[in-house]
Each structure stands twice: as C-alpha cells, then as structure tokens.
Amino acid sequence: xxxxxxxxxxxxxxxxxxxxxxxxxxxxxxxxxxxxxxxxxxxxxxxxxxxxxxxxxxxxxxxxxxxxxxxxxxxxxxxxxxxxxxxxxxxxxxxxxxxxxxxxxxxxxxxxxxxxxxxxxxxxxxxxxxxxxxxx
Amino acid sequence: xxxxxxxxxxxxxxxxxxxxxxxxxxxxxxxxxxxxxxxxxxxxxxxxxxxxxxxxxxxxxxxxxxxxxxxxxxxxxxxxxxxxxxxxxxxxxxxxxxxxxxxxxxxxxxxxxxxxxxxxxxxxxxxxxxxxxxxx
DNA sequence: ATTCGTGCAAACCCTTTGCAGGTAA
DNA sequence: TTACCTGCAAAGGGTTTGCACGAAT
Numbered sequence: 001x002x003x004x005x006x007x008x009x010x011x012x013x014x015x016x017x018x019x020x021x022x023x024x025x026x027x028x029x030x031x032x033x034x035x036x037x038x039x040x041x042x043x044x045x046x047x048x049x050x051x052x053x054x055x056x057x058x059x060x061x062x063x064x065x066x067x068x069x070x071x072x073x074x075x076x077x078x079x080x081x082x083x084x085x086x087x088x089x090x091x092x093x094x095x096x097x098x099x100x101x102x103x104x105x106x107x108x109x110x111x112x113x114x115x116x117x118x119x120x121x122x123x124x125x126x127x128x129x130x131x132x133x134x135x136x
Numbered sequence: 137x138x139x140x141x142x143x144x145x146x147x148x149x150x151x152x153x154x155x156x157x158x159x160x161x162x163x164x165x166x167x168x169x170x171x172x173x174x175x176x177x178x179x180x181x182x183x184x185x186x187x188x189x190x191x192x193x194x195x196x197x198x199x200x201x202x203x204x205x206x207x208x209x210x211x212x213x214x215x216x217x218x219x220x221x222x223x224x225x226x227x228x229x230x231x232x233x234x235x236x237x238x239x240x241x242x243x244x245x246x247x248x249x250x251x252x253x254x255x256x257x258x259x260x261x262x263x264x265x266x267x268x269x270x271x272x
Numbered sequence: 273a274t275t276c277g278t279g280c281a282a283a284c285c286c287t288t289t290g291c292a293g294g295t296a297a
Numbered sequence: 298t299t300a301c302c303t304g305c306a307a308a309g310g311g312t313t314t315g316c317a318c319g320a321a322t
Contacts, residue, residue, distance in 0.1 A: 012301090013302095014295080015296075016295080016296075016303085018302085018303075034287085047304090048303095050287090051288080051303080052302085052303060055303085070209070073206070075286070089248070098254070104244060107244075112263070116225065117268025118234070118267055118268065120265040125263065127248070127257075128261075129254055129255045131254055135255055150275090150321050152277065152278085169311095170311080170312085171311085183279090185279050185280075187312090188279075190312065191278085191313090211311065211312095
C-alpha cells in the first residue's frame with residue numbers, strides 16, 4: 001500500500017487516478033510549478049484538469065507528502081517530502097537554482113529557535129542573490 | 137537636492153509629483169505592498185493611479201532606492217534601501233512578521249560566498265516557519 | 273518643442289470558486 | 298447508495314500593456 005493510499009484512507013478520503021498521477025509528477029519533477037505538474041499529469045490520466053492539480057497539490061501538502069517554496073516572483077515550486085531536505089540558492093541574474101544540503105544552515109536555524117523561539121521550515125528556505133558565474 | 141532628484145537627473149529622467157509621493161510612501165510604510173503604497177500615495181497627489189505605482193516601484197528599484205521581498209504567497213513587500221538591512225521571520229500560522237538584525241545571518245552569508253561563490257542579497261531574505269506563540 | 277510620464281481601459285497570468293455530473297467506497 | 302471528487306466555466310486578485318493626452322525640461 002502506498003503512502004498516498006495510507007494517508008487518504010486514514011482520513012476517509014478517496015484514492016483516485018488523478019491524485020496518484022499528480023503525486024507521481026511532483027516526485028519526478030524537481031521544483032515543479034503547478035503548470036509543469038499539470039503538463040506531465042495530463043498526459044497520463046486522460047486530461048487531468050488544472051483545477052484538479054491545484055486542489056490536489058493543496059491536499060498533498062496537508063497530508064505532508066509535498067511542500068512548496070517560492071523560488072521566483074511567480075509560481076510556487078513543489079517537491080516531494082520524500083526528497084532530502086535542502087535549501088535553495090536562486091540567482092536573480094540568470095535564474096539558476098542550486099540546491100544545497102542544509103548543513104550550513106542548521107546553526108542559524110538553531111540560533112533562531114534559541115534566541116527568538118522561531119522554528120524555521122527548512123523546506124521553504126530560498127536565498128536570492130547572485131551566483132558565482134553572474135557575479136563577475 | 138533629494139536622492140530621488142539626483143538619481144533621476146543623472147539618467148535624464150523627470151522628477152514628477154507621483155514619483156516623489158510613491159517614494160515617500162514606501163519610506164513611511166514598512167513592508168508595504170503596491171496596493172498599500174497606492175492607498176497612501178493617491179491621497180497626496182490627486183489620485184495617483186495604481187499603474188503608475190507599479191511602474192514607479194520598478195523604476196525606484198532600478199535606481200537602488202527601494203527593494204522588495206516576498207513575505208507571503210501574494211503581493212511583494214517594498215521597503216526603502218535607506219532603512220537598515222534586516223531579515224524577516226514570517227510565521228505561516230498567524231502571518232506575523234518579525235524583523236531581525238542581520239548579525240545572526242552574516243556567518244552563513246559569508247560561508248555561502250566562500251564555499252559556493254553565491255552572494256546573498258540580504259534584503260530579500262525571508263524565513264518561513266512558526267513563531268514562538270504559534271509553536272505551542 | 274520634444275520627449276517622457278501618466279491615466280484609463282483592457283488584457284494577462286495565476287489561482288480559486290460554484291455547480292452539476294461522475295465515481296470510489 | 299452516498300459522500301466525495303472532478304471538470305467546466307466563470308470570477309477573482311495582482312500585474313502588465315497599448316494608446317492618446319498631459320507635463321517636465
């Protein structure tokens with residue numbers, strides 16, 4: 001039994017082809033926007049509607065199976081929680097995205113919790129700036 | 137001569153009442169959305185149009201007089217670059233925003249630059265998570 | 273007199289909502 | 298059978314664009 005089926009079952013919700021396909025798409029794509037998820041999912045389950053993609057992403061997030069970050073001014077980026085946690089470095093010049101293991105970040109997260117009582121959601125961390133190539 | 141007049145003059149651009157009023161509004165408000173800037177500015181310069189607010193914010197950002205951050209899913213938050221740099225702690229539960237001196241953050245910024253060649257834009261840093269009150 | 277800037281309206285993108293029919297359980 | 302889920306279409310928020318008038322220089 002899959003994670004999805006379990007999570008749905010324990011809440012009395014239904015397992016549908018659309019939900020399966022949307023979760024699969026998020027897992028395969030990295031930093032996928034709702035539109036990108038839609039593009040992949042619609043080819044697999046006979047025309048999954050964009051509306052359903054939005055509703056399903058929201059549901060999957062409540063179930064704890066996916067999260068999202070804001071990596072640009074526009075659409076949010078979704079990824080599966082089964083991936084290892086990471087922070088994002090977003091270059092404002094070239095638009096490139098680097099993923100980083102959260103190691104460098106954990107001391108700061110600890111300090112924010114100790115000094116300010118603030119528990120950072122590490123999956124939502126994105127730093128904007130200029131990457132090595134664009135800084136020259 | 138004001139910062140604004142100088143910056144405009146050196147580029148052959150014109151000083152208008154609207155531009156003055158929009159910059160003043162950003163300086164007075166903290167984390168102001170374009171809509172909030174509009175609300176304040178329109179009362180001062182005989183109905184500044186929302187379109188002009190957007191165009192002026194973009195211009196002021198190019199001139200280096202304001203910057204913006206994304207503190208929520210929706211509208212961006214503008215602030216004047218004359219304010220001291222700070223990072224933002226955004227609570228996803230209550231929506232509250234704390235500002236923090238960047239001290240805690242500078243070691244990480246240094247490490248990102250040294251290890252990854254990435255120059256973080258400190259005015260765009262926002263951490264999402266749960267504040268002390270909402271964590272209980 | 274020349275540009276540049278503004279207001280208005282319409283278009284645009286992304287997202288949410290209302291509703292009726294379809295489907296998992 | 299009975300909720301729940303989906304698709305469609307329309308509405309909604311935030312933002313951008315085209316165009317002609319108006320204003321700074």
